[in-house]
Amino acid sequence: MKTILLRSVTILYPGSAFNNKTADVLIKDGKIAEVSQYIAAGDEDLVLIECQGKMLSPGFFDLNANLGEPGYETKEDLISGAAAAVAGGFTGLAVQPATHPPLHSKAEVSYIVNRSKDFLTDIYPVGCISFNREGKDLAEIYDMFLAGAIAFTDGSRPVCDSGLMSRALLYVKGFDGLIFSYPEDTSIAGKGKMNEGVMSTYLGMKGIPALAEEVFISRDLYLAEYNESKVHFSTISTAGSVSLIREAKKKGLKVSCDVAAHHLVLTEDSLADFDSNFKVKPPLRTLKDVEALIEGLNDGTIDAIVSQHTPHEIEFKDVEFEIASFGITGLQTVLPLALKAGLSPAQIAEKLAVNPRRIVNVPVPVLEPGEIANFVLFDPEEEWLFDDEANRSKSSNSPFMGQKLKGKAVLVCNKEQIVGL
Known part of the structure; x- marks a missing residue:
């Protein structure tokens, strides 16, 4: 899994010192490596994602x-x-x-x-x-x-x-x-x-x-x-x-x-x-x-x-x-x-x-160094078309099919797997 740096993302993790604040988050080997006000990109082989306006939630x-x-x-x-x-x-x-x-x-x-x-x-x-x-x-x-x-x-x-x-x-x-x-x-x-x-x-x-x-x-x-x-x-x-x-x-x-x-x-x-x-x-x-x-x-x-x-x-x-x-x-x-x-x-x-x-007594993911990265990065302002191409279900029985919707998950991570959407 690639090393990823989320730059200037709004944190929505209750209990985190950065909850409701903007910070940088570094993900390495499927785990949270660092959360800080600013993390230098350095020379390592990482993917830098600019996240202004985007939200990071469990x-x-x-x-x-x-x-x-x-x-x-x-x-x-x-x-x-x-x-x-x-x-x-x-x-x-x-x-x-x-x-x-x-x-x-x-x-x-x-x-x-x-x-x-x-x-x-x-x-x-x-x-x-x-x-x-x-x-x-x-x-x-x-x-x-x-x-x-x-x-x-x-x-x-x-x-x-x-x-x-x-x-x-x-x-x-x-x-x-x-x-x-x-x-x-x-x-x-x-x-x-x-x-x-x-x-x-x-x-x-x-x-x-x-x-x-x-x-x-x-x-x-x-x-x-x-x-x-x-x-x-x-x-x-x-x-x-x-x-x-x-x-x-x-x-x-x-x-x-x-x-x-x-x-x-x-x-x-x-x-x-x-x-x-x-x-x-x-x-x-x-x-x-x-x-x-x-x-x-x-x-x-x-x-x-x-x-x-x-x-x-x-x-x-x-x-x-x-x-x-x-x-x-x-x-x-x-x-x-x-x-x-x-x-x-x-x-x-x-x-x-x-x-x-x-x-249901399932542990809530936390945003601390060393913890498994389990998050969704979403953009509350992004508009997208929910059509057959965007639909991932086998079925399409939705009254919203063919409509332009506002609010989209753009990155999802769990169990050392990450998907950009």
Whole structure:
């Protein structure tokens, strides 16, 4: 690996003496060699990169990505998913268990760990709560934890059985494990395809009310409190959800949550033309909800931003809206969407790099001499075209495809590997 000198870069590493300051950073043999106000280039064979206006953050970490493999490699495999992750500035991914077979035993978890061990991006499996994601019997949770699973969820399938969820929350306490809750009461959501409201009425579509999400958040908060366990809520989307979690944190409950980047910039109005690329779950909500989500990020109620990367083949999206699959590809668009939502570079480092790792007990990279270099260098002002040439995913089901976006990862480093973008 080449020796690299980053000249005049803005440091976004909490805990570093240079945090929120401009400094020079020298990377040698995959490690941080020196961080100083000024580092002379000298005569050594190094690559000098001028970084005025650019930000250096710990590599981003995504708590919610679907990569397909094993079983759905035509949507995305680990290699293509990791490539999309690098292009988006991510050096860590928590991958969902919605595979075939699901990640419900140590065999599948070990497969993910071993298959991805040489990637620049660290891939962390999230195991199932229930066997086969059926919501009936607990999966091999502790065996999966020993094999490398960092948390447990049934992905986009909510655990409807309150007793099962309660037992899962109690069980993981024994090894300080973490349950990811996808909050949706399916008996209320029914066969809804979008947010229930004025727009769903106008379009004549069945709606998913905010109540479907908020009922399950209330339930799981009660269960977590009863079992004195911690819980993490994935991809919250309503103002009511933000309020419930805010109050739970004030009470001292061990609760965290994340929001998908697209829920910060899109509303249900995007569905007026029945474009299935805007069909996601939870559905796009109202402007009031978007404003509440951004407020939740600003006041610390919402801990992290995720991609909710959900790739699909064209035949699952280029169909009538009613039968199209939910989900968009998101790994490469998280940064520009977070910037569009008004987050500062320091907030982006917090919500995309630091907090996600703390939630799942993964060490946060540090910027000190001798430490492994794990970072993303990004330019919040650079504009780029998200098209087929720029897309690194196997799938292209994104409403932002063909658009010019602002904010780009330009250099990503981890595990003695470095990629310029």
